[in-house]
Amino acid sequence: xxxxxxxxxxIFFISVLLITQVxxxxxxxxxxxxxxxxxxxxxxxxxxxxKNAGEKFIILDKHGYTVGVMVTDSSHEIRxxxxxxxxxxxxxxxxxxxxxxxxxxxxxxxxxxxxxxHDQSKLIFYVEYSVRYNPKYEKRTWSGTLIYDNPTKTxxxxxxxxxxxxxxxxxxxxxxxxxxxxxxxxxxxxxNLIVSYDDKYIYFVGEKKVTVLNTDTGQPENDxxxxxxxxxxxxxxxxxxxxxxxxxxxxxxxxxxxYGTTIFYxxxxxxxxxxxxxxxxxDLYIKGxxxxxxxxxxxxxxxxxxxxxxxxxxxxxxxxxIKNTWEKMNPVSxxxxxxxxxxxxxxxxxxxxxxxxxxxxxxxxxMEQVFKSGNHSRGALSRDGKTLVLSEKGYLFLxxxxxxxxxxxxxx
Numbered sequence: 232x233x234x235x236x237x238x239x240x241x242i243f244f245i246s247v248l249l250i251t252q253v254x255x256x257x258x259x260x261x262x263x264x265x266x267x268x269x270x271x272x273x274x275x276x277x278x279x280x281x282k283n284a285g286e287k288f289i290i291l292d293k294h295g296y297t298v299g300v301m302v303t304d305s306s307h308e309i310r311x312x313x314x315x316x317x318x319x320x321x322x323x324x325x326x327x328x329x330x331x332x333x334x335x336x337x338x339x340x341x342x343x344x345x346x347x348x349h350d351q352s353k354l355i356f357y358v359e360y361s362v363r364y365n366p367k368y369e370k371r372t373w374s375g376t377l378i379y380d381n382p383t384k385t386x387x388x389x390x391x392x393x394x395x396x397x398x399x400x401x402x403x404x405x406x407x408x409x410x411x412x413x414x415x416x417x418x419x420x421x422x423n424l425i426v427s428y429d430d431k432y433i434y435f436v437g438e439k440k441v442t443v444l445n446t447d448t449g450q451p452e453n454d455x456x457x458x459x460x461x462x463x464x465x466x467x468x469x470x471x472x473x474x475x476x477x478x479x480x481x482x483x484x485x486x487x488x489x490y491g492t493t494i495f496y497x498x499x500x501x502x503x504x505x506x507x508x509x510x511x512x513x514d515l516y517i518k519g520x521x522x523x524x525x526x527x528x529x530x531x532x533x534x535x536x537x538x539x540x541x542x543x544x545x546x547x548x549x550x551x552x553i554k555n556t557w558e559k560m561n562p563v564s565x566x567x568x569x570x571x572x573x574x575x576x577x578x579x580x581x582x583x584x585x586x587x588x589x590x591x592x593x594x595x596x597x598m599e600q601v602f603k604s605g606n607h608s609r610g611a612l613s614r615d616g617k618t619l620v621l622s623e624k625g626y627l628f629l630x631x632x633x634x635x636x637x638x639x640x641x642x643x
Contacts (some may be wrong), residue, residue: 281625
């Protein structure tokens with residue numbers, strides 16, 4: 232089912248009609264602008280809500296696609312949706328049961344991460360094979376830190392798909408690592424994929440260590456590179472390595488999200504790697520606040536931080552000074568997804584903030600909220616900010632941000 236429509240002056244144009252009452256369904260799905268000026272999706276209660284969900288979206292505007300993971304009761308599947316009409320095709324699929332159907336210690340496959348090369352010609356994603364949490368291995372220290380005492384290992388299967396050739400170039404099961412024993416089991420994955428500035432290499436980031444892979448073959452290159460600082464004395468709580476590449480890929484900023492630890496409230500040190508010159512540039516130190524996520528501006532000369540006290544800060548990479556602060560913004564929630572905090576390049580410029588159950592879009596630098604998704608939704612903005620992909624209520628929507636109108640929607 233593909234339904235294409237434009238909502239301007241309350242006139243709707245339907246390109247594909249179904250035997251069912253499509254016209255009435257179209258009138259019951261719309262983008263509404265609230266009194267505070269914030270837009271959101273409105274779905275009438277009569278519209279059937281579907282169980283399938285979508286996540287991890289990337290818009291490949293150079294080639295006219297959006298890519299994402301479709302999650303069902305029986306599989307995790309990577310699909311390409313055509314930006315013009317919503318038609319889709321499957322490019323990778325793994326069988327999977329619902330989470331509650333797995334026994335404790337049973338191996339579960341999950342499509343864990345997707346990235347695209349900077350020229351958008353290739354997709355790289357990895358499948359994680361891990362065990363379901365077993366409470367019999369759970370222990371807590373006197374300070375409350377969760378210890379997961381189990382020698383089980385996790386395997387990662389990396390896959391590279393060519394957008395231009397429409398085929399898998401390579402697929403390899405090359406990495407098997409022990410689960411981390413000092414972290415909550417939900418945070419044991421903790422690996423990241425980053426594409427190098429020149430698209431020649433993939434950086435597979437584990438704990439404080441980067442393994443360099445050849446993009447064309449998937450094979451390791453040279454020795455592992457150590458780009459990140461040594462482990463810190465964190466006290467209680469846990470830490471995660473948060474990584475943010477700039478739009479061109481030249482700069483890679485990273486820091487330890489030490490939420491709940493003693494150092495979290497003292498300040499955050501942000502490290503920046505110059506991938507073109509292969510060197511670290513001087514660190515940024517943010518006193519207090521507790522930085523949660525970071526994003527490069529489009530000129531790659533500033534970093535925007537979102538902080539634990541619901542504030543934003545704009546920091547210059549050149550003189551290491553704070554250029555602007557926005558207080559008490561209440562962006563989304565206390566938890567943010569790693570790849571869900573970024574700025575678009577076009578005008579108007581938008582800030583995308585993906586939270587635990589929903590996402591918000593803000594006008595930058597005015598810091599005025601313009602869109603809010605519903606609960607249990609996922610989405611992505613195109614690089615120029617003109618197109619929004621929204622997964623909500625079992626449907627995938629393509630929205631034109633110039634007038635916040637729905638171009639099409641399809642069931643997941």
